[in-house]
Amino acid sequence: xxxxxxxxxxxxxxxxxxxxxxxxxxxxxxxxxxxxxxxxxxxxxxxxxxxxxxxxxxxxxxxxxxxxxxxxxxxxxxxxxxxxxxxxxxxxxxxxxxxxxxxxxxxxxxxxxxxxxxxxxxxxxxxxxxxxxxxxxxxxxxxxxxxxxxxxxxxxxxxxxxxxxxxxxxxxxxxxxxxxxxxxxxxxxxxxxxxxxxxxxxxxxxxxxxxxxxxxxxxxxxxxxxxxxxxxxxxxxxxxxxxxxxxxxxxxxxxxxxxxxxxxxxxxxxxxxxxxxxxxxxxxxxxxxxxxxxxxxxxxxxxxxxxxxxxxxxxxxxxxxxxxxxxxxxxxxxxxxxxxxxxxxxxxxxxxxxxxxxxxxxxxxxxxxxxxxxxxxxxxxxxxxxxxxxxxxxxxxxxxxxxxxxxxxxxxxxxxxxxxxxxxxxxxxxxxxxxxxxxxxxxxxxxxxxxxxxxxxxxxxxxxxxxxxxxxxxxxxxxxxxxxxxxxxxxxxxxxxxxxxxxxxxxxxxxxxxxxxxxxxxxxxxxxxxxxxxxxxxxxxxxxxxxxxxxxxx
Numbered sequence: 001x002x003x004x005x006x007x008x009x010x011x012x013x014x015x016x017x018x019x020x021x022x023x024x025x026x027x028x029x030x031x032x033x034x035x036x037x038x039x040x041x042x043x044x045x046x047x048x049x050x051x052x053x054x055x056x057x058x059x060x061x062x063x064x065x066x067x068x069x070x071x072x073x074x075x076x077x078x079x080x081x082x083x084x085x086x087x088x089x090x091x092x093x094x095x096x097x098x099x100x101x102x103x104x105x106x107x108x109x110x111x112x113x114x115x116x117x118x119x120x121x122x123x124x125x126x127x128x129x130x131x132x133x134x135x136x137x138x139x140x141x142x143x144x145x146x147x148x149x150x151x152x153x154x155x156x157x158x159x160x161x162x163x164x165x166x167x168x169x170x171x172x173x174x175x176x177x178x179x180x181x182x183x184x185x186x187x188x189x190x191x192x193x194x195x196x197x198x199x200x201x202x203x204x205x206x207x208x209x210x211x212x213x214x215x216x217x218x219x220x221x222x223x224x225x226x227x228x229x230x231x232x233x234x235x236x237x238x239x240x241x242x243x244x245x246x247x248x249x250x251x252x253x254x255x256x257x258x259x260x261x262x263x264x265x266x267x268x269x270x271x272x273x274x275x276x277x278x279x280x281x282x283x284x285x286x287x288x289x290x291x292x293x294x295x296x297x298x299x300x301x302x303x304x305x306x307x308x309x310x311x312x313x314x315x316x317x318x319x320x321x322x323x324x325x326x327x328x329x330x331x332x333x334x335x336x337x338x339x340x341x342x343x344x345x346x347x348x349x350x351x352x353x354x355x356x357x358x359x360x361x362x363x364x365x366x367x368x369x370x371x372x373x374x375x376x377x378x379x380x381x382x383x384x385x386x387x388x389x390x391x392x393x394x395x396x397x398x399x400x401x402x403x404x405x406x407x408x409x410x411x412x413x414x415x416x417x418x419x420x421x422x423x424x425x426x427x428x429x430x431x432x433x434x435x436x437x438x439x440x441x442x443x444x445x446x447x448x449x450x451x452x453x454x455x456x457x458x459x460x461x462x463x464x465x466x467x468x469x470x471x472x473x474x475x476x477x478x479x480x481x482x483x484x485x486x487x488x489x490x491x492x493x494x495x496x497x498x499x500x501x502x503x504x505x506x507x508x509x510x511x512x513x514x515x516x517x518x519x520x521x522x523x524x525x526x527x528x529x530x531x532x533x534x535x536x537x538x539x540x541x542x543x544x545x546x547x548x549x550x551x552x553x554x
Contacts, residue, residue, distance in 0.1 A: 004218075007298055008325020010252055014330065017256050018263055025260065026267020032175045032319040033148045033168060034272065035442060042170050042381075050284075058160040059128075059501030062149055064144060066166035066493060070109050073135060074486075078105040080131045090124035091200055091214055104148050105184045108132055110489035111139035111371060113225070113232030113464040114451070116473040120214055120235045123448055125197050132232060140228030141172035143373030146493050147265065148272075150377045153500030154401045155273045160505050162497070176261075177228060184223035184257060192246030192255065193219040197338055218243050224255035225544060229371040231341030231464040239344040240320050242265070251327050251344060257341070258334045262369035265376045273401055275517035278453035282379055284431050284524040287533070289368035290337055291343065298327040300353045317347025318468075329354075330386075334418025336361035339371030348451070348467035355467070356547030359454055362461045363539045364531055371462065377496050379527075383498075383518070384413045386530040390523075402508040409502055416495040421538045423460035423484050428542065437476050443468035450546035455481060460488035 011291045038046070038053055046053050057065065080087075081096035081104060096104065100117060108116040113136075117123075123132065146169035176371040177398050189195050198215030216232045221345055222244050225231060235241040245251055263283065270279020301315045302325055319328040335342050336358040361368075367378040390412050391398030398405040431437040431452050441448040451470040459481040466472065472481065473543055517523060 003326060004298075004302060005325055007302075007324070007329070010145070010248075010326055010511060011294065011330060013399055014252060014259075021260060022264055022267055022283075022485075023143060025264040029176060029261075029264065029268040031269035032171050032335070033163075033268070035171075036350075038167075039174070041432060042174055045170050045174075046166065049166065051164075051166035053164050053170070055164055056161035057164055059149075059162055060164050060498040061493060062165045063202065063497045065169075066146065067136075068491060069165075069169070070490065072141065073109045073138060074105045075476075077108060077131050077135060078102060080127055081105065082175060084122060085126060086518045087126045089126045089197070093122060093124050096122065098188075099475045099478040100473065103482040104132075106462065106482040106485050108230070109137040109139055110346055110485040111143055111228070111230060111339055111374070112459060112462040112485045112489070113403060114231055114318060114472075114485060115229045115464070116478055116481075117213065118236040119233055122218075124165060125349050127217060128221065128234060129217050132218070133224065133410060136221065136224040136228050136230040136232070137173050138169070138374075140177060140230065140372045141169050143371055144172045144176070144261075144265075145169050145373065147373035147376040148268075148495055150380055150496055150500040150503075151269050154380075156504045157506060157508050162500050165529050176226065180227055180260075181220065181224045182226060184253075185220045187253060188219040188222055188250060189248035192242075193222055193250065194243045195219040213399055218225060220252070225342060226254045226340065227261065227372075229258060229338045229340040229375075231335065231339075231343075233342065239342045245344055247322060248324075251323050251331065252333055254342070254344075255334045258338055258340050259369060261284075261372045262338055262375040264546070265373070266369075269380075275401075278401065280485070281519050281521075281527075282376075282383065283526045284326055284521065285527045285531075286367070286369040286375075286379065287468060288528050289364070290333070290523070292356060293337060293368070294330055294333045297333050297354055297357050297383035298326060300351050300357070301329050301353075303327045303492060315349075315351050317336070318346035320344060328515050330425050332358050335465060336369070336463060337364070337366060337368045339366045339374055339462045339464075341458065342464050343389040346468045347454070348447075348469045349466060352446075352547050352549075352551030352553070355454075356543060356551060359450070359457055359547060360455050360535070360539070360543065362463045363543075364535050365417070366463060367531065368380065374492075375460070376501065378416075378492075381413050381416050381496070381499075382531050382534075383527055385417065385534070386523070386527045387516060387518065388413075394514075396514055396516075399509050400518060403503045403506050404509055407499070409499060412495045416492050416499075419491045419495075419533065420460050420488055423488055424453070424456045425539075426482055427456040427460070427484055431456070431476075434476075437474075440471040440474055440477065444470070446546050446549040450550065451540055453546050455483055459484040462489050504542065 085095040196215040243506040246476040249532040270276040360545040387398040451467040454467040
């Protein structure tokens, strides 16, 4: 069997698994966020934090809950790293430097999980499990809560109430993320991932010296890293490390985890707004982009150009032989079209066009299917933009799900789509203009520029993957990427929740013969075109200086 055929069969198996899980998980999540019942462990949590889960919140109160909880999380994780040297289970590692501790705290709370350190050489068991793994759950739950608040904005009328942030946070964690993670961790252990709290031990001689490895609760952290579209690896090699991702089966399972909740949330959306067809339209747009990017990535990485590629069967540089080109390409597309950022191969070693595909996937806004929660609300923002464009074409006031898209709504949507490009292009321009940041580039020319553009694209879009050639462990990059991650995560949430509040206050508009049908394939095609055009107009000049120039020169 050829590598191409094997890759196609893996893709078909992945699509089949996602299709089987789509309906039951989507309906279950809709029930979780619509239920008025609180389980006993949840009641204990509410009592401990002093929250009333039955109290409805308007969007400013909901936003205050998101920001306050996230600010406390950043502070807690920062302090935990700063005192690591005094904590038990630190494996003898010293405390983390202030700039790196800030960067890591901002990264994990913002669901980015950008890492400018070697995980197995810097973080002990307590910080890994009690700090980083905990934030993997909580940051994912925050994203899901904001997405559900926006869905309620479409579903409700004549009220500004969007639910209760604390109830959404707790239910998302206790009822969705934890149960799936327990099952997923068992599967990964069965596949060969490690799960222990062993210390540092020698494993043999390596190039004349002693090689040392430490164990850890890897399987349990790996599963929520993928399921919550987080991406931070226990080891520096991330999901290319055999302790995290042992074989092709575990690799396919991890890709499944990355895509599981983001795709299923479209079913949740359809169920909560009372029209499953609306959810299918959003799903269709997401699926077209994801399948298209996957096919394009496989084609460019399998293309044979030169004797080395002919012998290897494609572009194998930077890829694990146990995954091959197909498994690496599917993983790369899944992790950059979502806000995961985990890697099982080095994106910097992909072909010029392949590296550009990973970068473009993030620049789309990571909405196909996107991060846990953030993918859905990002896609719904683009749906509003698409409806607005269609309204301009026919001279009619745009409507979406019975809500008029007026001046206030389109301003909030426009602010949302402008925040991330402003951060990416602004920080990249400053870094290239100053003399010191450029010293961190391993390569010069188009590829060196791509390293910095990728870093800020990854940070501001809350992805976390990197072009490995860039030395980002400097005060400049730790600080600026940390700021980009926080602003890229929480500024868009401000506009999303404000938009949700304005929609919830509206009176539904009756559907007429002139209403644009947003549950049809025609609209899904318009939505895909809108996404590609907006991204192309925004990022094409920068992409032309980096991956496109490199690809055309190779």
